[in-house]
Amino acid sequence: MKLLSKLLFVLILAANASARADEIQVAVAANFTAPMQQIAAEFEKDTGHKAVLSFGATGKFYAQITNGAPFEVFLAADDETPAKLEKEYLIAPHTRFTYAIGKLVLWSAKPGVVDDKGEVLKKGDFKHLSLANPKTAPYGAAAIETMKKLGVHDALQAKFVQGENISQAHQFVATGNAELGFVALSQVYKDGKITSGSAWIVPAELYQPIRQDAVVLAKAKNKPAALALAEYLKSAKAKAIIKTYGYEF
Template sequence: MRLISSLLRLSVPLAFWLGVWGGSAHAGVVQVAVAANFAAPFQKIAAGFEADTGHQAQAIIGSTGKFHTQIRAGAPFDVLLAADDETPRQLESEGLAVKGQRFTYAKGKLVLWSAQAGLVDPQGEVLHKGAFKRLALAHPKLAPYGAAAVQALQCLGVYERLSERLVMGDNIAQAWQFVSTGNAELGLLALSQVAVPDRPRTGSWWMVPARCYTPILQDAALLTRGEHHAPARALLNYLKGDKARAVIQSYGYDL
């Protein structure tokens, strides 16, 4: 009886260690193509994802348009976190993304920002007054935020007048760099680049009215390479959870 009792006491820690070893053995790596505007929040989400599941999410940051081209060429991505809803839809129609897995993980917002305090007024009139030399934005053919920026300028009636002052980056991160380094006084950027949690907001900024651009619905897609990759599906499920959603909202996105 003493021997049986001892074995029963040992079975609990043994089962525990078997579970730990088994979990580690099944941990994997997900290759994720992440739209540049979502780089900072995804870094936090990936850290939580690894802590909670043991899986690692390795991010490749870039523009949605370039990712589309790379995926068509066979780039080894498991998941795409796009800056629009059109690219994931097209990838589904092309047989490069798994149908029925696409969902909107965030709704983006456009902001006019300057690193200079006081340059951007509360109504965004600086765009009409023209007291600047350069306005940065992402390339509209590569980045959905760039397309939204062009729509906003057209909506405000200043696109033609300011067209020669536009400086375009390959993605929204490069556009932000132009402004943060002083190479452009103004930038039409993602709110998530300005509203960083636990960091004081610097410079001056104005929220572009939502009526001035098509809603920026950012969709996630399970690519065909990741269809049978359990960590890829786990990441998509994690993005729908409360922890990830809290991070997303903290960067100024709507859900």
Template structure:
């Protein structure tokens, strides 16, 4: 003979489950390269819903994060804009060995808030009909280094270098362009991509052969060796659901 639980017992069971989940929920401090901050905000929300763990995000330039981590900054996971910086941290002994992996491959774009300025082949760079060209500082930001590689391979470095306006991160570089302080500049495609297209302004997606691949690596930092939330985030970034979100922002996975 079947018996049914009372609503009071069911409610008590659900409360016990939620308490158990929350009691095991943790927090992970994440250093996120500026180009990936938008996608990571979405992923952090999905991660918290799926696991109960909270990801606290800090955005900035990869080079600055490297210096901060070396100086003892309290980060658990580092999502860099390149693969070289996490590899350096590996060699420095600042990471959990074997944790590093490529979570995304970025794309560089020449973008202007002016919908008429940038043509589909980037020929605007040759005309020079602009006063300022924004890019992230190449020594701090991999997207800035990729921009300089692109300009150099186009044979335009000497012509364009006097017009450079450098941001310390790709986020600041985007701000220069979006506010009109620079007529155009190089940013990450993810910053201007929405719904499968450039969301505003005009742009040229830089061909991959004009710069080194922008492989973006994640790594678990040494202080988070026993942090369950940090390990869970690293695994979450490898899931099909996370990859779908990352692709939706214009990255390759």
């Protein structure tokens, strides 16, 4: 009888935990793929809530959200898009915050292609230069701004290979379809070093700061799991993960 009672108690506990746990739909800027996958796994372990992640370009997510897409939390690659959503009353009040400041890098999958001062851009001795679509991806816009400030934009324009988002821009370089490209530092950096190939971390003064803001969307303003994820992104554990991918705060 005691064993039966104990078993019943365990089952009730499990049922209660299951009832409290929830699932949330999260739109995530493509540059933040690797850190967010890691954070979501820790978030689920620590809270029981499951974050279902979709990755893509910030501009495309904006269009989807304004057209009623079922996202509940949005991690953008800029601060302008979340601010726009706030003005349109599409976010839960007081939930917008900067979760990371991104960095742009010129990267080649091959060692020795990109020098540590980015002089390769002025030499132009390559056929293809990958970047994300500047109309929908903030890292693509930062790449254009960088090239204009360096005075190489017009000379290199014919060599551009545009990815729909920063993941695709990275893929073009990783597969050799472009010899080099502008990508997010987080895609080629881990624990204090570039993970492969050759790279030039673009100086911050060459482009506007990539302040990446997160918001809880209006439809989830009363959803504890969505609010919990927003808070979790501010936690020491999440920040430690974010930092290992080269982001600042």
